[in-house]
Amino acid sequence: MSVAKKLAGQTAVYGVSSILGRVLSYLLVPVYTARFAAAEYGVVTGLYAYVSFLNVLFTYGMETTYFRFANRPGTDRKRLYNEVLSLLLVSSIVLSGLLVLIAKPLMQFMSLPPEQSIYAVWIALILGVDALAAIPYARLRLENKAGKFAAIRMTNILLYVGLNLFFIVLCPDILEGKYLTALKPLIATVYNPSIGVGYVFLSNLAASVITLLLLGKELTDFRFRLNLEPLRPMLKYAYPIMLMGLAGMVNETLDRILLGWWLPKGFYPGQSSLAAVGVYGACYKLSIFMSLVIQAFRYAAEPFFFAQSTEKNSPATFAMVMKWFTLSCAVIFVFISINIEDFSLLFLRRPEYREGVSVVPILLLANLFLGVYYNLSVWFKLTDKTYFGTYISFGGALLTIALNFLLIPLLGYMGSALTTLACYFMMAAVCWYLGNYHFPVPYPMARLLSWLLLAVGLVAVSWFISVADFWLRHAFHAVLSLAFVGLIYLVERPRKSTPTPALTRK
Template sequence: MSIAKRLASQTVVYGVSSIVGRVLNFLLTPLYTGRFEAAAFGIITGLYAYVSFLNVLFTYGMETAYLRFANRPGTDRQELYNRVLTLLIISSVGLTALLALLAPTLMSLLSIPPGHERYAVWIALILGLDAIAAIPFARLRLENKAVKFAAIRMANILLTVGLNLFFIVFCPDVLAGKYLPGLQPLVERVYDPSIGVGYVFLSNLAASAFTLLLLGRELLDFRPRLDASYLGPLWRYAYPIMLMGLAGMVNETLDRILLPRWLPEGFYPGRDSLAAVGIYGACYKLSILMSLVIQAFRYAAEPFFFAQSEDKNSPRTFALVLKWFTICCALLFVAVSVNVDLIAPLFLRKPEYLEGLPVVPVLLLANLFLGVYYNLSVWFKLTDKTYFGTYISFGGAVLTVALNFLLIPLLGYMGSAIATLACYATMAAICWALGNHHFPVPYPVGRLLLWIAAAAAVVAGSWALPPLGGWTAHAVHILITLAFVAAVWLVERPERAFRRQPKAA
């Protein structure tokens, strides 16, 4: 079907930035796990958990509100852009200053020893710059400038990766005399070993500043406008998105914030709470492959869903999109989970990190349900009933906190992974039930649940196999993966499905 294929092509373009770019960033995992102990990696994991949470607060739903209002008939898009960006600039400056002042409190919440407060200040600056860039990026999406969007995102990632390699590998190796000893005087001027993992944050900060330069055309086109009459409608649409986003970040990142506080002392012999966070965070990185697909899909799908809202065939289109999204994610879930013994040692360079591998399939399945939820959430965005999304997300947040409270003392970081899975599966189920009442879409629910169950059974069966060892185990796991792919192909036949609209379930 041409509409579905167009969405798929846009997803691929946006994926250049979110998938290819973040894969390059993902490749930093072996660098971090090879150069830093688990406790040091725990600092990175913990602070970036706060970044994900606070990023929602810094943008407070204005990105989605801008896209929604810009698609309304009669809207002056340039004036809307000016007003929304003015709001973001003012709020970003204030929130950045406040967060920098609260740096010692933030570090104590993560059980990070005193003396690292500057890390939190750098995080505050990153958040402020990224929030300002959010609306120019949304404008590029609105204008279907996917290539420029992807190119700027890619430049950000490449600079981040390059600076990480320079400060974490090149400079220490030169000072240690491993190569190019003639550059030691120059390196001593630009590199301070005492900063340590702080160079991860400094690299990100430099890339965020460079991104604003690349958005220069969009920023030069901006004219400050502060119109109080615009604040009410924008805020009424945006604040449920913000609350939903905050609740969503509770679901996504709170485990890494709560883990060092609720993990009983001595739960993992020989490791402190920061080391446990580091191991969990490193293994969480392996589940990011599912998150990358979801993010790339969302960049393309959100404007697409809004544009298709008036089409009488839109419910069937949405059903087809969810079907193939779920099947593709199920394939990815099986491929990574079954072959994690082959994949993990490539990225987790120290043996201590491999202890957390059992959480990977659980987190991958959790992210699959999160992607399903994002698809299902189209009904309350198109009907302007975003408060339903807030209720669902807050319900998920309550479930996340409760399950982490109950399970972390019993199961450690596996308890956090199970809590994440339970939360996202519950949210998807509730969203489908409500959407079926307010905005019926003929989703093939039974068929999709069977595929998810089949994928989970394949993964569980592969993990239950007796240890084979070496390349024999890898060969068996690859064959299991290929068998599942073949089963999906034989049953669904994608080339046949895309030639016709789906029938109502």
């Protein structure tokens, strides 16, 4: 097997396992929105927003650092593995212990119910266990054991989903006598209804612990070896990576935290700030359709871009990839936004969650621009000027904080959605502007923006023209969607052209 085929195969394994895992987790959204009130789901949304930041702090860039130093000539990989894992073991114990000690005031700081401080304890344990698993996972990737890596990742997801269904659906239904009534005594011994939404975190903790056990082979040959001297250059290398990770998390998840902080009391009549966070978090999940496409694209595109970088016509190739990526995402944006009523009924099971669906088209468009940014970022990766990526990420983080501060008190979670769109649009625009100077690519930007404006116009038409009849409404939406796809085909389809003598002359 050639190196290229081997790389492509491993990329597919990593990509499919990651994307399939996200899809399975996403299927829990209808369960949560059916079983939990918006305020309860707000606790889940709020805590996992903090987890995104804490995950970065718990690993502080050491996973990428381990890859970098393990591939240096003359490196003793076994010794490096022991030193990095020893450092993470110590730091995870310290950080998890600190979070456990301050669980109650931490919940108050996060504007979450302090009486549910046990959730913070479980989160602290999850973070510690996941941080310990990061380096064994990295070792599997370093040793090209993509199959084992994917199998363990999928086992983790399946355990998490299965435990959620068991504790949140099966146990309550059996206790209520809906089915399998003979199991009531057994279920009563393992299920405590008062824990409620806490079973989301307990399921995560159980899945993380079992995952660590599945990494037993990578852990049993580990030997504790903490020597700060050789770790100093690694920590120096890891520090900027951690900062970039934190900036990225600001752009991705900070809005759900700031919404709970800055939403004025009573902004939504009859709904608490925590409930508003739950509504926004559930609606945000509907934009995952765009996120999945972007993630799949990144797994395939990054190695493709690097492979094409030495080709003479690589700029034209990059421009073509950008065009079709953007058009494909525009079709997804139009289809989901126009049919958002059907998607919301399917995934958002309670009416209180569906009050926030107006943010979904904005979040879909925001994620589209994030995908455009990933396309455009090829220039600073190929020119080894990745520090521009750091600058752009931090600029996006500052814009996210500033606009959330201004817009949340005025527009509620709509302000957070518009902030996300503004952030990703700004990142894409700045990246394109700088790329024109450092690595010019003939992107058809004016043409693509015209298509996006048309897409937004079609979505606006579908939203503002109300059709009461069920079948007529769906026929109208189908016509709009198919008209957009048909127009793209007519205008952008490849056309055969007769080569000129000048082009055919050798």
